[in-house]
Amino acid sequence: MMNIQKTYLSLFRIFLLCAVPFMGKASAEFSPQNDYSISAYGALGDGKHDDAAAIQKAIDACSAAGGGRVVIPAGKTYLAGPFKLKSNVEFHVEANARVLANPDEQVYKESAFRANVGEGTIWIGGERLENVTLSGSGIIDGNGVSFMGAELEDSYVLKPFNVLDPRPHVLTIIGGRNIRIHDLTIRNSAYWTVHLIGCDDVVIDNITLLNSLKVRNSDGIDLDHSKNVRISNCYIESGDDCICLKNRREYEEFGACENIVVTNCTMTSRSCAIKIGSENMDSINNVLISNCVITKSNRGIGIQNRDEGTVSNVIFSNILIDSHLFSDVWWGKAEPIYITAYRRAKGNNKDANWRFPKGATEGKVGAVRNITFSNVKCSSENGVYVSAESADKVSGIFFDQVDLHIAKTTSIPGGIYDRRPSEAEGLVKSSISGFYLENATGIKVRNSSVTWGKELPAYYGHALFSRKVTELQLLNFEGNAAFKGKTVAIKNEK
CATH class of the missing domain: 2.160.20.10 (Single-stranded right-handed beta-helix, Pectin lyase-like)
Structure with a gap:
């Protein structure tokens, strides 16, 4: 028995002699x-x-x-x-x-x-x-x-x-x-x-x-x-804003904002959940935003160009938007989708000297072009808003499978579109349409719809309204006026 114990003890000592160096090496390799x-x-x-x-x-x-x-x-x-x-x-x-x-x-x-x-x-x-x-x-x-x-x-x-x-x-x-x-x-x-x-x-x-x-x-x-x-x-x-793409003038040496992918995000904002602008003195391009949920927000998606920079080649797809009205403290009037191009207002900011090119007292606005919205479902107190200071500033806008349900969900007064910060009028009183399109070129609305809730205020109007829009195409668009018999579903003005 004594010999067996001595044998086991000898074997254990041999094991330790072999194992300890290896264990020490492993510890050195894997310790933080x-x-x-x-x-x-x-x-x-x-x-x-x-x-x-x-x-x-x-x-x-x-x-x-x-x-x-x-x-x-x-x-x-x-x-x-x-x-x-x-x-x-x-x-x-x-x-x-x-x-x-x-x-x-x-x-x-x-x-x-x-x-x-x-x-x-x-x-x-x-x-x-x-x-x-x-x-x-x-x-x-x-x-x-x-x-x-x-x-x-x-x-x-x-x-x-x-x-x-x-x-x-x-x-x-x-x-x-x-x-x-x-x-x-x-x-x-x-x-x-x-x-x-x-x-x-x-x-x-x-x-x-x-x-x-x-x-x-x-x-x-x-x-x-x-x-x-x-x-x-x-x-x-x-x-x-939850996610915002921009080009500030203070850092102009860095060039464009480009090649951006946003996916699988959930957002809530009192301003705009996903925004491009308003500061943009260069170019914003090649942007993909998909598979997102926006809830309890003011604006859902906004392209708000106010400076000389351009916005191009942007695709929004597979997005749910829930938007509501909030007070005038916050930019936006519950527009689920918002595209505007206006020169920035003069002297309306505490840092107005930084808003325009060096030495300038007023600015210009660049073009917004080639923007696609695909499979976007919206519930809102307002409709899609596209507006620019001239028709050459917004072009190539494609709405495909964009469905809106518009209903009154707050006690805050509506009947307003918000173009702040703009040299043009900021808060614009207007009847509210499912799609409100003005001063743009090449807008296509396909496989899209507008429905209305119950007990609507009188300021709700057309399913789609356009003014000074050239090359407007409607393909398989469905929607009635908010009040049947009071106005037409689709109205186009020159």
Whole structure:
């Protein structure tokens, strides 16, 4: 028996001698050697002490070492003022961890729009970055209501400021390449939430973005002069636009906004769920938006061209839209689909000097062309609205299988189309049609319909109305007037 025990003991020792080196090697290969916990750099996570310096130290160390993952540990709230991301860094917020913007307005010094200091500041920023990821199942919280004034029925009062508007944008990346944002919850922005300027090769996937529906300017995702962007599987609630494509004048060196794909997203907005414009001093082109659900919104889809840039080659497909009226605080009058091209109003903004080309006191508007809507189902208090200052500004608009059900669902007065911010009249009183088309060229409406709800106000009218539209084609269009016998279903004016 003693010999057998000695034999087993000898074999066990041999096993350990062989296995330990292998186990050590495996441990070295697979342990998170490139993780940089912000706690190791002094972050307290008590929700009171500003941990921005510790976060910045961890980011700097990670980047200097060639890259890795900066970890925001679970279970704590890390209050932070501004800090900068760097190349080759993954900013990972663990489950049940929260990064919270410091509510002290004095810590926000850097303008989100360079020398134009009237439109907010940068909280989490970075410029000329490569290979940057924001990830994790935790929360990045902009602490937005802390920067607001008094609460009103459907909005907050905006606090006055002298020169710099201190409201922080949550994330601002300028000139980034290979940017990835996934799985996070980002919420409570005081201004724009995710602002990507001049970025190339971007993926935003499976994020939940929740802003207060009462906070003005709280855009969800703004793609500004950015290219080759894929947005998918996101849920977005924003007081202002949920997803917006634009070309701001402050960053004109970055060129066009193009090659954009948005799919499988659900959105709610008090302004416009999916918007192109209004700032567009370059070109926006090659855009595919599909398989989206828009609920409880003001506008559904909007192309709002107000500057000299152009919009072209855009396809919207397989989309459900539910839109309602809100107060005049918000641009829009429940138009489920909205296409307009008007010169921008002069002097109607706090930063009017930045709205026009350098040295100009008024602007021009570029063309909107080759836009397709396919299999779009709308329930709304208003109809499709297409309007431009002249017929050459909007052309090649194709509606295929676009079905509208129009009914009164709020107590807010209607009978208005909204063309703000426009040098032409902004809020236009009008009878409401299922499709209202004016000053355009080459509009085709095929396999589409308009139906009406019950107990309609008197301002509802035609199924389709057109004025000064050349090359209008109707193929298999179905729809009656809102009040049979009172007016015709289809009316065309020269």
